[in-house]
Amino acid sequence: MDGNANRMDLGNKIRELRNQKGLTQEELADRCELSKGFISQLENDVTSPSIATLMDILQCLGTDLKHFFNDADDRQIVFRKEDFFEKLDGDLHNKIEWIIPNAQKNMMEPIRVTLEPGGSTYPDQPHEGEEFGYVLSGSITIIIGSRSMKAKKGEAFYYTAAAEHYIKANGKSGAVFLWISTPPNF
Numbered sequence: 001m002d003g004n005a006n007r008m009d010l011g012n013k014i015r016e017l018r019n020q021k022g023l024t025q026e027e028l029a030d031r032c033e034l035s036k037g038f039i040s041q042l043e044n045d046v047t048s049p050s051i052a053t054l055m056d057i058l059q060c061l062g063t064d065l066k067h068f069f070n071d072a073d074d075r076q077i078v079f080r081k082e083d084f085f086e087k088l089d090g091d092l093h094n095k096i097e098w099i100i101p102n103a104q105k106n107m108m109e110p111i112r113v114t115l116e117p118g119g120s121t122y123p124d125q126p127h128e129g130e131e132f133g134y135v136l137s138g139s140i141t142i143i144i145g146s147r148s149m150k151a152k153k154g155e156a157f158y159y160t161a162a163a164e165h166y167i168k169a170n171g172k173s174g175a176v177f178l179w180i181s182t183p184p185n186f
Contacts (some may be wrong), residue, residue, distance in 0.1 A: 011044055018091075032056050083101055087097040094113060095114040096111050099178075108183070110178060112177070119169050124166060126161060127182060133167075133179045135155050135156070135176075138174050139152035143165050161181070167179075
């Protein structure tokens with residue numbers, strides 16, 4: 001991003017923040033001991049504040065420079081194949097791809113699992129939370145405690161992870177499925 005792009009956002013971001021706080025331009029100006037005209041020009045990107053003035057305005061809006069410029073907009077949203085983190089397990093004949101890397105810090109952890117024919121995932125101990133999956137190809141058996149259920153391409157599964165659980169591929173085809181757990185536990 002060039003400097004201009006950042007400056008162009010400034011007025012909008014200040015307006016958004018002011019609206020979130022339920023303040024009029026006049027009220028914000030009063031709090032910061034500035035003129036309403038200056039706040040208006042600022043929000044319309046007619047003028048740029050000095051750093052000191054910007055710091056004052058942000059303080060009046062209950063934030064600071066660091067949080068103002070370091071918002072969630074900078075976080076990666078789309079992940080491509082080259083971003084994925086891959087792990088092969090020769091014993092269990094599976095491949096696990098973390099399609100959203102470093103998801104341990106997120107609320108949920110999506111992975112894509114590829115099972116060779118007869119392959120399975122590692123038995124997972126009971127844990128807090130829930131698991132959801134969608135079968136992209138082939139068919140699988142989901143084993144939860146003493147229960148086992150089949151799911152095939154185009155079908156989904158959802159359960160609480162209160163008993164030991166794992167998934168194995170059926171038949172000769174193997175399987176590929178998305179598996180999302182919350183909270184992250186892989």
